[in-house]
Amino acid sequence: MKENNTVKNQSITRQEDDFAKWYTDVCLKAELMDYSDVKGFIIYRPYGYAIWENIKAYLDHRFKKSGHENIYMPMVIPSSLFNKEKEHVEGFAPETLICTIGGKNKIEDPLIIRPTSEVLFCQHYQKIISSYRDLPKKYNQWCSVARWEKTTRPFLRGAEFLWQEGHTMHETEQEARHETLSMLEIYDELGKDLLAIPFSKGRKTDKEKFAGALETYSIEALMPDGKALQCGTTHYFGQGFAKAFNISYQSKEGKLETPYQTSWGVSTRLIGGIIMVHGDDNGLVLPPFVAPIQVVIVPIAQQKPNVLPEARKLFELLEKENIRVKIDESDKTPGFKFAEWEMKGVPIRLEIGPRDIENHRCVLAKRNDGRKIVVDQDNLVEEVKSLLNTIHKEMYEKAYKFLLDHTTEVHSFDELKEVVDKGGYAKMMWCGDQECEDKIKEITNATARCIPFNQQGFDDTCPICGKKAKKVVLFAKAY
C-alpha cells in the first residue's frame, strides 16, 4: 500500500528545534511544492503557484500602470553572446546550465539556459533603438531562469526559479536612476500591501552589487532565525552594457548618444520569505491579500440536515463579494480539517454548526493569533472584510516589531559579532573600504545587506579600522 498523502495531521518539526527542518516541513506539508528528480528543480504545486499568481497579478498591474510592457525573450543564450559583457560573464559563468545537443546533433555554439537576460535585451535594444523617439523602452518579462547552484532550498535557492526581470533604456542618467529607485519603491509596496513584510531598503555595497551594474539596490527582509533574506533587487547600469552592445540613438539635436539602462527583479523566493516571516509551529500563516484561500468554511456536525445548506449559503454570500472562499465538505472530522487548514495558513476559518444556525451567527477564527469572534450572519460580509484588513495589519506590525527589536546599533567589532551571531541586523557606521567588509565576512560570516536610505549617523569612526566613518550599513548573516 502506498502512503495516504492526503493525511496532513502529522506534526511538523518545531521552529525552535530546527528552523531549517521546520521550513522544508511546511513547504511540503502545506502542499506548496514537491521535489523533482533533479536537484534544485522543484514542482510548484497549485497552492504554492497560486501565491505566485497573486504576487504576479499585483506587480503586473503596477508595472503596466507605470508604462511597462511585457515581452518574452528566448530561454537560451548562445555562449558567444553571453560572453560579451565581461563582469557579467564572470558573475554567472560558474552556475550556467548548458545545452550542447539539439535534435541528436552537436550544437556548435552551445546554448546557455538564461540565468538572467541582460544580454538578450541588449541585443534586441541594439536593433530597435535608433532615435530619441524610441526611448524610453520599459520592458518586463515573466519567465523561469536556471542557475546551477550547489546548495538548493525550496523557493530560497533553486536551479530553476520563476521571476520577473525588468529591463529599461532611457535618454538620461537621471531618468534611469529614477526608474531604478521607483521600481524598488513598488517592491517595497508589494511588501506593505500584499506580503505583510516590512522590507529594509537601500543600496548594496560595491562588493555585494550585481555583476555588471554600477549600483544595486535591494529590499531585505529579516527572518525569525535572525538571518536576512534578499527579496528583490534593482540595478542601475549606466552605459556599460549599452556601450558593449553598441546601443546608440540620435538625440533631438541630431547627435549620436548612448542610452542609460536599468534592470530589476523579484522571484518566487518571496514565497520563502512569506513562509518564514509569518509561519508558526502549526504551519503556514498567510497574509490575507496574498492567500489563495482567504476564508475556509468548516461545517460542524455536517451530517445534520440544515448544516451544509446553511454553510453553502454563507459560501455564496462571500464568493459574490469576491472573497476567496472555500467550503470543506469532505468526510473528515472538524478537528482534522482545522489542523489541515491551519497547516495551509488560511487567514480566517469560519465555523458553522447547528447551534450557530439556531442563533443566526457563525464563528470566525483567526489563523494569525487563534482568536475567535462570534458574528451575526447579517454582518458577515463586512465582518470578514474588516477582519482581513485587521489580520493583514496585525501581521505586518508583528513583523515590523520583530525587525525593530532585532536591529541593534553597534559601536565595536565585538558588539557586531554578538548581534549577528545572536541573529538580527547590526547597524554600523562604516568607513567605506571593502577591506573592513571582507574582514567582517571572514570572521562572522555576516555581509553588508544594504546601505539604508535613512543615513542618520551615530559614530565618527568605523569600528573595524578606526578610520572616518562614512555610511550607516546593515550587517547580518543572510540566506
Place this chain on the structure above:
Amino acid sequence: MKENNTVKNQSITRQEDDFAKWYTDVCLKAELMDYSDVKGFIIYRPYGYAIWENIKAYLDHRFKKSGHENIYMPMVIPSSLFNKEKEHVEGFAPETLICTIGGKNKIEDPLIIRPTSEVLFCQHYQKIISSYRDLPKKYNQWCSVARWEKTTRPFLRGAEFLWQEGHTMHETEQEARHETLSMLEIYDELGKDLLAIPFSKGRKTDKEKFAGALETYSIEALMPDGKALQCGTTHYFGQGFAKAFNISYQSKEGKLETPYQTSWGVSTRLIGGIIMVHGDDNGLVLPPFVAPIQVVIVPIAQQKPNVLPEARKLFELLEKENIRVKIDESDKTPGFKFAEWEMKGVPIRLEIGPRDIENHRCVLAKRNDGRKIVVDQDNLVEEVKSLLNTIHKEMYEKAYKFLLDHTTEVHSFDELKEVVDKGGYAKMMWCGDQECEDKIKEITNATARCIPFNQQGFDDTCPICGKKAKKVVLFAKAY
C-alpha cells in the same frame, strides 16, 4: 547611421505575390516578433505578447471556472525519466534539446528541455494520488517548451514556443473522455469568442494522433492559401501512461484501480492563425476582443489649439469604459499614422479634427473593411462598443464563408487531388485503412486533418481503394 526602425510605411509583399513572404513581413512590420541569434527561438515583442496575454486571460478564466488548477513543473526532464513511455519517446526523441553541462561539470543523466510534460505530470501524480478522494486531478501549466525543429517559422513552428498544457487524471474512462471533449469545446469557443476563427473539430486518425495517446482530437483552421493549421489538440490517454508510471488509487470499494488520463494544449501558434486568417495587403487585421489596442485615436491637424484636448477627452471617455484605447500624439503625419495602425491591425481608428469638433462628432474607420462611420460624440461609447461587436461578427462570418467555400466533397482520387492542390478541404468518405491515408499523403502531400463530429455520409465506398467507406474525413495540405 543605423536604420530608423520606427518607420513603418514600407510596403509589404502582397499576399498573392508570395503568401509566405507576406506572412513574415507582417510578423516583423507589425512588430509582433523579432528573430534572435538562435534559429527557431523568437522574441515575442510587446504587441505580439499582448495578444498572447489576451488569449491566456480568456483560457485561464475558463480553465479555473471548470475546476482546473495551475501548477509549474521543472523545465527539464532527466533522460532516464523521459524514456519511460515508449511510443512517447519515439515521437519526441528526434527533436529534443539536451543539457549536458551544469556548473562546468558533465551531467550524468542529461537533462532534456521539456518538449511536453506528460512524464513529469505522471511522476508527480504517482506520488500524490492514492485514494479515490484524490481524484479527479485537473492541472494546467503555462510555460514554454523546446522542440529542435529543422524548419521553423514565426509562431507556426518554433524551437521554443509558449503554450499551456493541461494534464488530468480521472476515476472513470467516461469522465476522462468527457474532459477530452469538453476542453476541445473550450478551444472551439476561444475561436468563436475571441479569435473570430471558425474551427473544424474532430478526431485525428491513428496515423496523425499524439505519441502515446489512444485518441487525439483537434481544432483545425483553414488558411487563405488553402492549407490547414492545427490550432490545438486534446488527448485521451486511457491508462497507458498511468500503468507505465505505476499510478493507482484505492477505490471507494477498497480495490486498487488505475486512473484514466487526458492532456490538452494550445500554443502561440494561434497568433499565426490570427495573422493568416484575417490579415490583408495592408498588414494585420485583429479581431476586436483579442486586439491589444481596440481603438486608436488619430488627431487631425493636431497643431490647432483645441484638437489634442478634445481628442484626449474622447480617450478618457473610452478608457473609463475599459475599451483598450490609445491616442497617437506623435509628430508624424495623419497619413503615416493611418498606415502604421493599419499595419498593426487596430480594429477601429477614430479620427477627430477641427471640423469634427465644430460638429461635435468624430469618424470611426473600420480596419476590416475600410468603411467609415460619422458618429455624434454623445453616442461614442455605445457606437464603439457596438462596432467592436459588429467587426468581430463580420470577421468571423467572412472566415466562415471562406471555410464553406473551400470545403468540397470529393468522390474520386482525382477530385481529391484537384481540391487539395487548389487549396482547401477535400471532404472524403474513407475506408479507415492507413494504407489509403499513406497513399494520399505520398501522392498529394495532403493529410487527414480530422474526422469531423458531423459524420453525415455521402458515398458508399472509399475512392482510394474501393472498399466500404466508414468515415467522413477532411483532407488538406497543412502547416
